[in-house]
Amino acid sequence: MRWDNLRLTDAGQGTPDVPLFARGAVTRTFDTPEFRGMTFYEIHARSIVNRVPGASHVPFEWTINPYRGCSHACVYCFARKTHNYLDLDSGRDFDSKIVVKVNAPELLRKELASPRWGGHPIAMGTNVDCYQRAEGRYGLMRGILAALRDAGNPFSILTKGSLILRDLDLLCEAAERAEVSTSLSIGFTDEQMWRSVEPGTPRPGVRLEVCATLTGHGLPCGVLMAPILPYLTDSPRALEQTVRLIAEAGATHIVPIVLHLRPGAREWFLDWLGREHPRLVPRYLELYGRGAYAPKAYQARVARQVKELAERHGVGRSSRAGARHPRPSAPAPGPSGPEQLTLL
Numbered sequence: 442m443r444w445d446n447l448r449l450t451d452a453g454q455g456t457p458d459v460p461l462f463a464r465g466a467v468t469r470t471f472d473t474p475e476f477r478g479m480t481f482y483e484i485h486a487r488s489i490v491n492r493v494p495g496a497s498h499v500p501f502e503w504t505i506n507p508y509r510g511c512s513h514a515c516v517y518c519f520a521r522k523t524h525n526y527l528d529l530d531s532g533r534d535f536d537s538k539i540v541v542k543v544n545a546p547e548l549l550r551k552e553l554a555s556p557r558w559g560g561h562p563i564a565m566g567t568n569v570d571c572y573q574r575a576e577g578r579y580g581l582m583r584g585i586l587a588a589l590r591d592a593g594n595p596f597s598i599l600t601k602g603s604l605i606l607r608d609l610d611l612l613c614e615a616a617e618r619a620e621v622s623t624s625l626s627i628g629f630t631d632e633q634m635w636r637s638v639e640p641g642t643p644r645p646g647v648r649l650e651v652c653a654t655l656t657g658h659g660l661p662c663g664v665l666m667a668p669i670l671p672y673l674t675d676s677p678r679a680l681e682q683t684v685r686l687i688a689e690a691g692a693t694h695i696v697p698i699v700l701h702l703r704p705g706a707r708e709w710f711l712d713w714l715g716r717e718h719p720r721l722v723p724r725y726l727e728l729y730g731r732g733a734y735a736p737k738a739y740q741a742r743v744a745r746q747v748k749e750l751a752e753r754h755g756v757g758r759s760s761r762a763g764a765r766h767p768r769p770s771a772p773a774p775g776p777s778g779p780e781q782l783t784l785l
Contacts, residue, residue: 466540475574479512479537486542490552490563501564501597505549507581509540511569513601514641516713517668520568522705531705532712536641539575546584553592562595562620572602574641583608590615597622599665601642603651612660623662624696625652629674630683637717638670649690656691664690667698669743671728671735672721675699680746688754695756697747699740703733 467483470476491504510524514536521531529538542548552558565571571582586608589596596615598605605612605623615621629635630645642648655662664687669675674683687695702710707729715722728735 471578476578479539481575482538482540483543484540485544486548488552489542489545489548490558499564499567501562501567503561503563504567505545505563505565505571505585506568507542507545507571507579507585508569508573508575510535510538512536512539512574512641513570513639515601515639517638517670517700517702517706517710518569519701519703519706521709522703523568525705532709539573541575541579542581543579545581546588549585550588550591553588553594560592560594562597563589564597564599566599570600570602571598572600572604576602576604583611586611586615590618593618595620597624599624599626601626601639601648603643603647606651606654609654609658612655613658616660621660623655623660624665625649625662625692626665626667627652627683627687628665628667628669628698629679630686631674631679634670634674638713645686649686652687652690652692656693661693662691663694663696664692665696665698666747667696668700669697670700671739672724673718675743677746680743681750684747684750684756685754688751688756688758693757695747695751697744699735699743701733701735702729707733 469481469483470479471481489505489507491506493499493502493504509527510529511518511520518535521535524531524535524538527540529535565585571585576582590611596619600623612621612623625648627645627648630649632644632646635642635645643651652662652664666683666687669680674680684695700710711722711725714725728739734740
């Protein structure tokens with residue numbers, strides 16, 4: 442059984458650390474519409490800055506993940522299998538049983554102050570979304586961002602959540618002391634598809650508005666155009682519409698990523714596909730028959746199409762020309778292995 446640092450500390454009582462459910466994490470439910478049917482496991486993590494395994498092909502080495510599980514409920518989410526390590530399933534449990542590392546801000550300050558810490562860039566939102574629905578209640582990211590700001594530590598954030606605008610003041614303050622970058626995940630702009638595969642997320646149009654607001658305040662914001670769903674959102678018309686709207690939002694760059702189906706996500710996604718688009722199941726089994734990734738030729742074709750569209754619509758052009766807005770004096774309100782295509 443792997444627990445990945447999700448253990449309750451003994452608080453000086455002399456008992457060894459044991460897995461969170463063995464010690465009894467604090468379990469909460471909230472009888473409000475946005476949290477109905479969800480369970481939150483509040484735990485005290487032993488560490489919060491995590492090193493990415495060397496075998497991972499990602500452009501960052503250190504991450505912070507204040508939550509596990511995600512109410513965005515994206516049917517394709519690659520992180521679903523991580524819930525199996527907690528004796529929870531990668532389907533409905535992943536969407537509704539959320540682990541909350543309630544001591545994340547305090548623990549981060551301690552780790553950033555350690556002589557062993559080298560001030561490395563930290564990526565957030567790379568496993569599950571740090572601005573998912575639970576963040577509206579727990580507010581861990583404000584403490585995390587304040588700690589990073591005070592330490593002058595560079596960081597990046599990837600999110601589908603509009604709640605990031607709540608922390609616009611902290612993001613701007615941190616950007617005056619270290620490199621700060623943000624990205625929105627917007628794989629497509631078709632609202633019918635959004636409702637079906639990303640039911641817990643803000644609509645794509647709202648995410649585009651978030652991108653425009655961030656870039657308007659001088660915070661570099663790109664778009665992870667992910668996932669691009671074969672036979673569903675990869676038509677020339679769908680790609681053109683999405684890239685055009687991303688360009689209009691002032692994104693600094695686009696990173697297109699075709700859907701990949703790792704174990705856990707694969708079963709959940711194919712189950713959804715069988716219900717909603719049964720005629721496509723054989724085509725997906727052919728496309729993903731040899732593993733988690735679509736054939737390289739297909740990925741290259743989609744990347745080429747997106748690059749050409751980004752050049753045509755001038756992605757990055759408006760963000761270059763836009764003047765930096767004054768920093769807000771209070772938190773701004775907000776609604777509740779591919780190639781990076783940087784066109785600057």
